[in-house]
Amino acid sequence: MQYKNLGRSGLKVSQLSYGAWVSFGNQLDVKEAKALLQCCRDHGVNFFDNAEVYANGRAEEIMGQAIRELGWKRSDLVVSTKIFWGGPGxxxxxxxxxxxxxxxKASLKRLDMDYIDIVKFVNFWLVGVSGNCCRPDISTPIEETVRAMNYVIDQGWAFYWGTSEWSAQQITEAWGIAERLDLMGPVVEQPEYNLLSRHKVESEYLPLYQNYGLGLTTWSPLASGVLTGKYSKGTIPPDSRFALENYKNLASRSLVDDVLKKVNGLKPIADELGVPLPQLAIAWCAANPNVSSVITGATKESQIQENMKAIDVIPLLTPAVMEKIEAVVQSKPKRPDSFR
Known part of the structure; x- marks a missing residue:
């Protein structure tokens, strides 16, 4: 496993990481979680991602209990959670x-931890139900959020703060406020990033990497499983994510002919390299120098073992191979005029 600095910060995170979205609390309980987390650690993963909304808080409880029962040294881990949707009130x-x-404070209690390494703030985002609604919390000034997060850090409840699915304009505003008030700005953004979803990472955020040293912990490298190829025939395996009731709408939007054609076009490239398609897709994300860590998901140890092999695929992604991939997916976003 390789470890990269989280943007310009001194914090080092594993190039591949593990997130509890969907699995913990919805598909897996503590016993299964312990096995998966241990498998991740055996492969060098030190970064684990969660959120207060995942399984209505149960995902944090499961992760915290699993880590406690595994007896891991807390300082060996980097744990992040996300705040926005904490309940009905x-x-x-x-x-x-x-x-x-x-x-x-509620997340800390569920995780049974004294501190969280990174707290991220999400745009209004109904995970797994309606996807990213593409609008911020318009009822709260960003200055209030920046001040509150620095208070959390001053209390020792978190070491760093970041964002998830914020626009470049919002992140820039947050940094402007932080610099004006001599406070800590967001060090990391957590956007969706994969071969089918690239605009924010490769276009919109470009000025932020240089101006603020923004790091990225990206999610959905396999596009909710679409890039594994298991949906290529248009069928949904009963044990897959899209078979879950909350994901049927996402399945109908994702499994369209154009997307499935691209996935089928990627298979010969993976075959030529002698690697499974999921490893190719994950390695492609990790190869982006602006990505600090790629958050993977899995419900089986065998999936983790296969995902982690993507590290060995990164050196195989020569410029010629990347051109072949681009010719198939044709999803490269237009770069801003100032960055051409």
């Missing part, structure tokens, strides 16, 4: 000072 959601403080 009017102040149980959003990025107000009240919810940031109370939500962070």
């Amino acid at each position: 009017p102040n149980d959601k959003g990025l107000s000072r009240k919810h940031i403080v109370e939500g962070t």
Whole structure:
């Protein structure tokens, strides 16, 4: 496993990491979680991602209990969680000072930890139900969020803070406020990034890497499993994510002819390299120098073992191979004029 600095910070995270979205609390309980987490550690993973909304908080409870029972040294781990959607009450959601403080303390209690390494703030985002709604918490000024997060850090409840699915404009505004007030700005953004979803990482965020040293912990490298090739025939395996009730709408939007054609076109490239398609897709994400860590998901140890082999595929992605991939997916976003 390789370890990269999280953007310009001194924090080192494993190039591949593991996230609890979907699996913990929905498909897996503590016993299964322990086996998966141990498998990740055996492969050098030190970064684990969670959120207060995952399984309504149960994912954090499972991860915390599993880590405690495994007896791991806390300082060996980098744990992140995300705040926005904490419950049904009017102040149980959003990025107000009240919810940031109370939500962070509630996450710490569920995780049974003294601190969280990274707390990220999400745009209004109904995970697994409607996808990214592409609008921020318009009821809370960003200055309130920046001040509240620095309070959380000053209390020792978190070491760093970041964002998830924020726009470049919002991140720039947050950094401007932080610099004006001599506070810590967001060191990391967590966007979706894969061969089918590239605009933010490869176009919109370009100025942020240089201006603020923004790091990325990207999610969905396999596009919710589409890039594994298991849906190529248009059928949905009963044990897959798209078979879950909450993901049927996402399945109908994702499994379209154009996308399946691209996936089928990638298979010969993977075959030529002698690697499975999922490893090719994960390695492609990790090869981007602006990506600090690629968050993977899995419900079986065998899936983790296969995903982790993507590290060995990165050196195989020569310029010629990358051109072949580009010719198939044709998803490269247009670069801003100032970065051409």
